[in-house]
Amino acid sequence: MKRIFRYNITEKDVGKTIETFLLEHEYTPTCIKSLKKAESLITVNGVWEFVNKKLKENDILETVFVDEESSENVPSVEMSLDIVYEDEDILVLNKPANLPIHPTKGYEYTNLANGVVDYYEKQGIPFVFRSVNRIDKNTTGLVIIAKNMLSGSILGESMRNREIHRTYLAVTEGELPEKGTVDLPIGRREGSAVERCIDENGAKAVTHFERLYYANGYSLAQIRLETGRTHQIRLHMRAIGHPLPADELYNPKFDVIERHALHSWKLEFPHPITKKILRFEQEMPEDMKNIFKK
Template sequence: MERILQYEITNEYDGISINDFLLQHGYSRKLITTLKKTEFSIIVNGKWTYTKERLHQGELLRVSIIEEHNSQNIIPISMPLDIFYEDEDILVVNKPSNTPIHPSQNNYENTLANGIMYHFKEQGLSCLFRCINRLDRDTTGLTIIAKNMLSSCILSNMMKKREIHREYLAVVNGLIPAYGTITAPIARTFGSTIERCINFERGEPAITHFRRLSYKNGYALVSIKLETGRTHQIRVHMKHIGHPLPGDFIYNPDDTTIGRQALHSHKLSFKHPITKESLNFFAPLPSDMKTIAFQL
């Protein structure tokens, strides 16, 4: 896959080196090193140029990002994909339940990565699989895939700066307060590679904001926004305040009302990594969660 970007140099960047210009536009040092090693990847006014050279107002900088390899350990598998948005930089997908993001031991084929790599193959694209906001296997909803090295750099940095705004919907046990904030550090449970717990001595900071949307027959539908992104954060925090998710086989194994944890990535809002256009996506509540939340 080749992604070509062009920049007309304005007065603001007159005299700046190409290296510093690229850094200011979201290119990582690793990506710049890759560009240095690729012939004709950086061209100014039609001439192949070194990154140490300085730019001048009115010049045209052309950058070619070339990717010739796929994720070799991910087998392309045809599967239905609920694609909400796609262009040459990103892909936004509504992930179903019982679908891990990445292949793992004993599960090499039933993952979102397998389906995405097949989708790329059908388009004749050479891309690595780069998922920006990862979801648990049984958490449904919106996730972002970067289609090239630059969009991956920028989106990953946006995640660190909390510039990708995520809203989840969860069904929880009991009448949860109308709204609140949970501040409780999360650590790996001793002796487990998967389970997490609240641990005020060695846990990493974790903050969750919630708002009750409805309550019926012992279950509440809750809107959740995260300030941090710890593993199993919502599931652990909801259990911590006495309102675990039904169907959560790790943190609420006795409630089998639903066959998975009742958690859905409902909303994503962020600026496009290249065009800077504001993007907003909404994935409706899945039918299995509707059945519990509204007792349909």
């Protein structure tokens, strides 16, 4: 994957070094270091320059990010991708259930990264897989993939600054309160590499919920994350007495659905390069709808 960024230097940036200018445009030190590895990745008016060069008015500064090879240990595997949006910098996908985002034990050839790498290899483009928001194997819905190092680093910072707003739909057992907030810390369960638990010594975790619908002994909830801990929604809903059905770790009851009933429904965030606010929404899948169809 190759991405070129071009900047027309105006009066306000005259006298700044290339490095200062790039840092002001959200380039991380890691991004700048990668650009310094080879000639031609940073040029001014078509000429390669060191990052300590001072800029003049009307200069044309270009940076080039190139991934020469695809992600290591991510085999290319053909699969159907549900592409919601794509441009030069990001890819937004609707992920199905039973598909991890990254390779894990037992899923080395059946994960979202396999399919994305294959999608670009078929276009003759090496691709490094950079997932921005991560959802569990059996959680469905919207996932953001960064297509280059710069968009990945900026979106990573946006995630840390809570500028990527994530809204989920979850089915819970019983009649959930009309609305509320769960503020309970989460840590690893001792002796398990996978399970988490409510732990007073764990990381802060805050979940806001609102009941949208109640029928057949189940509630449909809109859930907004203030933090993004592993298994946060699943643990917080169980902690208040309303676990998700078919949660293989925390509530293994599979009578109404075959996987935990959680869907990444909405995403809203500033585009990493243009800063335009992007909004995406993905309809709840049929297996969750079917719980209420009686």
